[in-house]
Amino acid sequence: MAGTHIDFWFSMGSTYSYLSVMRLREVEQSTGLSFRWRPFHLLLILQEMNHVPFADKPAKMRYMWRDLGRRAAMYGIPTALPAPYPAKQSIMANLVATVGMNEGWGADFVRAAYRRWLQRGEETGSEPNLSSSLRDIGQDPDRVLHIANADETSDLLSAETRAARQLGIFGSPTFSVGPELFWGDDRLADAISWCRHGQVRRG
Amino acid sequence: MAGTHIDFWFSMGSTYSYLSVMRLREVEQSTGLSFRWRPFHLLLILQEMNHVPFADKPAKMRYMWRDLGRRAAMYGIPTALPAPYPAKQSIMANLVATVGMNEGWGADFVRAAYRRWLQRGEETGSEPNLSSSLRDIGQDPDRVLHIANADETSDLLSAETRAARQLGIFGSPTFSVGPELFWGDDRLADAISWCRHGQVRRG
Numbered sequence: 545m546a547g548t549h550i551d552f553w554f555s556m557g558s559t560y561s562y563l564s565v566m567r568l569r570e571v572e573q574s575t576g577l578s579f580r581w582r583p584f585h586l587l588l589i590l591q592e593m594n595h596v597p598f599a600d601k602p603a604k605m606r607y608m609w610r611d612l613g614r615r616a617a618m619y620g621i622p623t624a625l626p627a628p629y630p631a632k633q634s635i636m637a638n639l640v641a642t643v644g645m646n647e648g649w650g651a652d653f654v655r656a657a658y659r660r661w662l663q664r665g666e667e668t669g670s671e672p673n674l675s676s677s678l679r680d681i682g683q684d685p686d687r688v689l690h691i692a693n694a695d696e697t698s699d700l701l702s703a704e705t706r707a708a709r710q711l712g713i714f715g716s717p718t719f720s721v722g723p724e725l726f727w728g729d730d731r732l733a734d735a736i737s738w739c740r741h742g743q744v745r746r747g
Numbered sequence: 748m749a750g751t752h753i754d755f756w757f758s759m760g761s762t763y764s765y766l767s768v769m770r771l772r773e774v775e776q777s778t779g780l781s782f783r784w785r786p787f788h789l790l791l792i793l794q795e796m797n798h799v800p801f802a803d804k805p806a807k808m809r810y811m812w813r814d815l816g817r818r819a820a821m822y823g824i825p826t827a828l829p830a831p832y833p834a835k836q837s838i839m840a841n842l843v844a845t846v847g848m849n850e851g852w853g854a855d856f857v858r859a860a861y862r863r864w865l866q867r868g869e870e871t872g873s874e875p876n877l878s879s880s881l882r883d884i885g886q887d888p889d890r891v892l893h894i895a896n897a898d899e900t901s902d903l904l905s906a907e908t909r910a911a912r913q914l915g916i917f918g919s920p921t922f923s924v925g926p927e928l929f930w931g932d933d934r935l936a937d938a939i940s941w942c943r944h945g946q947v948r949r950g
Contacts, residue, residue: 593804601796603917607928614937614947714806725810730933734817744817747950 547721547739552579553708554654555586556641556668557634558716559612559627562658563729565717566621569651575736579719581651583641584708585701586716587634593714599630615729616662627662633669635701639692640674642701649681656680750924750942752781756911757857758789759844759871760837761919762815762830765861766932768920769824771854778939784854786844787911788904789919790837796917802833818932819865830865836872838904842895843877845904852884859883 552568554561568579590597598605609626616623631637637657644650656677660666666673675685691697711720719726719735726735734744755771757764771782793800801808812829819826834840840860847853859880864871869879878888894900914923922929922938929938937947 593806595804595807601798601917603796603915604798606915607917607930610928611930611934614941618937618947618949712806712809714804714810725813727810727814731814734821738817744821746821 549578549580550735550739551582551720553582553584553713553716553718553720555584555634555716556637556654556657557587557631559608559629559662560729561717562612562623562662563615563619563621564732565651565654565658566616567619567729567732571732571736577736577739581641581645581654582704582708583638583645583650583654583701584705584713584716585635585638586705586708586713588705589709589714592709595714597715605629622663624663624665627665628667631661631668631670633667635669636674636692637669638701639697640678640688642697642704643688643691644683646700649683652681653677653683752783753938753942754785754923755782756785756787756914756916756919756921756923758787758837758919759840759857759860760790760834762811762832762865763932764920765815765826765865766818766822766824767935768854768857768861769819770822770932770935774935774939780939780942784844784848784857785907785911786841786848786853786857786904787908787916787919788838788841789908789911789916791908792912792917795912798917800918808832825866827866827868830868831870834864834871834873836870838872839877839895840872841904842900843881843891845900845907846891846894847886849903852886855884856880856886 552564554565572579598608613623613625641650641654644653657668657673660673660677661668666676674689678685678688711723712725715727717729719732721735721739724738726738733747737743737745755767757767775782801811816826816828844853844857847856860871860876863869863876863880869876877892881888881891914926915928918930920932922935924938924942927941929941936950940946940948
């Protein structure tokens with residue numbers, strides 16, 4: 545079943561999501577497809593699954609940094625790794641991203657926060673990353689953080705997290721075309737193929 | 748650091764390894780690179796990590812079957828999924844593969860056992876898969892299973908599992924070029940690029 549757009553589900557505490565975050569603008573231009581950015585709070589779903597992706601698995605975590613660095617280099621995306629991980633306040637970054645998606649500057653904030661985290665070592669979701677990333681894109685931190693901390697924003701993020709869980713999402717980034725899920729930046733090409741042809745074809 | 752060959756680390760109970768198992772012959776021909784097939788017992792490493800990849804994570808397991816099926820179709824590899832999982836006696840398949848690598852028919856056995864498991868639903872490592880796969884490739888099951896059950900074979904498999912652990916391997920398939928690891932069939936192109944150029948370049 546082909547589609548007209550791709551949903552891009554992501555959580556700000558996810559390292560690998562950086563690759564997609566930095567690539568999507570170019571991918572939209574080269575493919576003509578549109579992506580809907582949908583922040584959700586993956587940590588809640590992982591806790592329900594009783595799953596810790598990397599932090600308690602040293603070999604897997606070492607590999608993740610190495611693999612992320614190699615693939616970022618392949619795409620020409622700068623990194624300074626390893627970066628602080630896991631991000632203790634990733635929920636704050638997800639809340640700010642939620643506000644930003646509503647107000648139209650969400651993708652810019654997400655890119656700014658990832659740059660500060662994975663290029664400059666400023667933990668995402670905490671200060672100074674939060675306020676500095678907002679200032680980077682011309683937003684007033686006081687105003688935005690006030691909205692981010694309001695119940696309405698929490699409700700919006702919870703609703704998106706429920707929607708993600710209902711689709712069967714368990715990781716970030718995930719691309720969805722209707723009910724069809726593609727987990728990982730390395731499945732972006734598969735998602736694009738599905739959206740165009742209703743099947744995964746070789747690149 | 749470029750290399751001259753790629754080590755292909757795999758465990759017979761791994762579903763995704765099927766893709767690499769079925770692709771490698773063609774990849775060797777098209778790239779001119781050689782792959783050294785190295786069975787190891789991943790389950791032991793996963794147990795040490797206290798990690799269960801899919802069996803206790805329903806959403807992730809559903810996705811795994813779907814993703815595996817889509818990518819197998821992309822490569823023109825037949826499947827009938829889901830197949831019995833997890834394989835309760837994967838160690839027996841790993842022991843037989845170890846014997847086969849020594850005697851020169853290992854890759855043929857591995858392909859036969861995967862075909863029976865993921866195309867015909869015969870659980871890998873158990874009967875009838877074990878003996879039928881051996882017969883498929885012209886090997887006498889009595890003779891081979893006797894060697895597979897000997898201490899020498901167990902020692903060989905343990906030594907390879909130790910070598911895998913020491914390299915930092917935590918999943919199957921993993922490709923290694925010297926100390927550089929590439930986890931997953933979806934990193935085969937990265938491993939080839941590393942082997943040729945000492946870096947990951949875009950396909």
